[in-house]
Amino acid sequence: MTDDDNLETRLAEQDVFEPPESFVSQANVTDAGIYEEFEENWPECWEAAADLLDWYEGYDEVLDDSNPPFYEWFTGGSLNASHECVDRHLPERADEVAIEWVGEPEDEADRSITYGELHREVNEFAAALRELGVGEDDVVTMHMPMVPAHPIALLACARIGAPHSVVFAGFSASALAERMNAADSEYLITADGYYRRGDALDHLSKSREGVADVEHDVETVVVDRLGPNGDDHGHELRENEHDYDDLLAANEGTTVEPVERDAEDMLFLMYTSGTTGKPKGVKHTTGGYLAWTAWTSQAVLDVKPEDTYFCSADIGWITGHSYIVYGPLALGTTTTMYEGAPDYPEEDRFWEIIDDLDVTQFYTAPTAIRSFMKWGAEYPARHDLSSLRLLGTVGEPINPKPWKWYYKHIGGEECPIVDTWWQTETGGHMITTLPGVKDMKPGSAGPALPGVDAQIVDGDGEEVPAGGAGYLTVQKPWPGMLRTLYKNDERFIEEYWAEYSDTDSDDPADWVYFPEDGAKIDDEGYITVVGRVDDVVNVSGHRLGTMEIESAVVSAEGVAEAAVVGADDDLKGEVVHAYVILEGDAADEDTMRERIEAAVEEQIGPIARPAKVVFTPELPKTRSGKIMRRLLEEISDGEELGNTSTLRNPEVVRDIEAEVRGE
Ligand code: ATP
Ligand code: MG
DSSP: OOHHHHHHHHHTTOOOBOOOHHHHTTOSOOOTTHHHHHHHTTTGGGHHHHTTSOOSBOOSEEEEOSSTTSOEEEETOEEOHHHHHTGGGHHHHTTSEEEEEEOSSSSTTOEEEEHHHHHHHHHHHHHHHHHHTOOTTOOEEEOOOSOTHHHHHHHHHHHTTOOEEEOOTTSOHHHHHHHHHHTTOOEEEEESEEEETTEEEEOHHHHHHHHHTOSSOOEEEEEOSSGGGSOOTTOOOOTTEEEHHHHHHHTTTOOOOOOOEETTSEEEEEEOOOSSSSOOEEEEEHHHHHHHHHHHHHHTSOOOTTOEEEEOSOTTSHHHIIIIIIHHHHTTOEEEEEOSOTTSSSTTHHHHHHHHHTOSEEEEOHHHHHHHHHHOTHHHHTSOOTTOOEEEEESSOOOHHHHHHIIIIITTTOSOEEEEBOOGGGSSOOBOOOTTTSOBOTTOOBSBOTTOOEEEEOTTSOBOOTTOEEEEEEOSOOTTSOOEETTOHHHHHHHHTTTTSOTTOOOGGGOOBOOSEEEEEOTTOOEEEEEEGGGEEEETTEEEEHHHHHHHHHHSTTEEEEEEEEEEETTTEEEEEEEEEEOTTOOOHHHHHHHHHHHHHHHTOGGGOOSEEEEOSOOOBBTTSOBOHHHHHHHHTTOOOOOOTTBSOHHHHHHHHHHHHHO
16 A cells, blocks of 8 residues: 555545643643633733733733724733834843744755844944835835844834835735825835746846836835845846845944834734735734734744744735744744745655754645655654654635644644634734644634634524524624724725624624634534635535535545635525635546546535536635635636636636636
């Protein structure tokens, strides 16, 4: 029997996994009583999160809920995020590594930045920003690749009380301009370029094109990533552009007193990834957000100062903000950031990094795990991954098949997996197992965190019984929550609250947060997020989660990945269409179609059997790697394609469209 056959037979039937004893015996949280304790002691339970921080001025009240849904947390308290993430660690950890930066190509570029060095560079850059005119509450935009200056810039902004607004570097000039205009942002930090699969790519041209469309003057700081290594695309700095290294040199050794910020002062603004439509400008504050990311990093990711933690996200997404930069650094640990692609120079790049640095926690996304699976178990097998203690996933539902692959081939069956459900809007984790306390159920994120009141409700807002399915809601506020959509309180209410709240009431009990995801719940309170509300297929009145059907499709031997959508149907309302990527050695298409139909019938029922199976080499994905089902649905329905601006691979959509229409 091959290794993979073993996995099938041993793990395929298993649907509950106990946390490994080796993990539990050292976990940060091991007391199962925490759930009850937090429930009874809500909202004061969140003092536990605030206690992880070092406040200048202690807060008066944990929660001010007098004006829902505009909740305020830790009111009257003051702090500074750069002090929390840097200065306060200096007495103990000045010479310990804060950031392990792994560059591409694997030349001499790698950099280990100690807390002492981080402190120095953050101060120098903070001084430089001030000199450029950045004042407290001025929004500074970043459009940066994964270079060390990126987290340094975040912390420098935090130090002087200037909220940042990060636009993912892969986003276009017009996306950048749109966000800078929306936030009246007069400052931009960017880079000349970056390395991707060995090539030195131009980046500055794109940022400049964006700046040209900004309605006001912009001062730009340019990080020189390519210069010393050769091809810098001939960029010469222009008027209103400043070289990052020159700015640091001019401020060598300068220190800047961290600005005392009110707990409710804005720390940053971030636009959501745009999977469902137009991105929303989510506002996060200093106290609640930092407390939330620190607490969840400790309780869920089990971060300890002596760890070497690695999250493979990009800082341009909320995951990078919360779980590469703020959470880990608030706890004084070593956080790893990687500039390049997971498959360059070879498909074992992540495993090589984990082996080299003795990484203890690895946090990634289902889209990446599906790629690892496709590439094969021989790549992780080349490396010693025994330093790993915990694995995490975020971004999309993860099916049991890739979950088990991750568990076995990366975690060696000795690491718990935290499947963390959360959103840009929630600031940090909301639904996941506490890894030292709860059993894991592949495919289900787990119960809501202690103190988080998640409920699955029906269309009328009534809680569904255990075993039921419906809409995910959060019934009580939490410290890491977004405070509003930037300069748009009305849309904030409309987008997240109106659905299930009595919007005329000022009783917080009448306000319910609606994340727009569908979910089901089992008799132990484990929640399976089945996808966005519009990712539900309604066949003859039966509401089927696309994720569940996808899970069945993927379980068929030879299927690598699948996306399921509901296509309009005169008779049934909707029918299931499955878009499927096959593994390299899969059977012929007719056999595969039969296998897929059989798997769906067996696992869900004939009602869910796909009316159409389309084989495709790729699926349309956002730049954050999520499947854009909306576009597939438009193809299935023969509609005009909507907004594709946040898509990573637009050409794929045309190919699939041609394939479907040609039939
Ligand atoms: P937009 O809101 O602009 O359409 P987006 O929702 O993709 O974009 P994010 O905030 O990055 O932007 O993603 C949050 C969403 O990702 C969640 O609402 C959920 O649909 C999905 N998600 C995240 N983690 C998980 C998880 N562990 N399990 C299931 N779904 C998840
Ligand atoms: Mg969203």
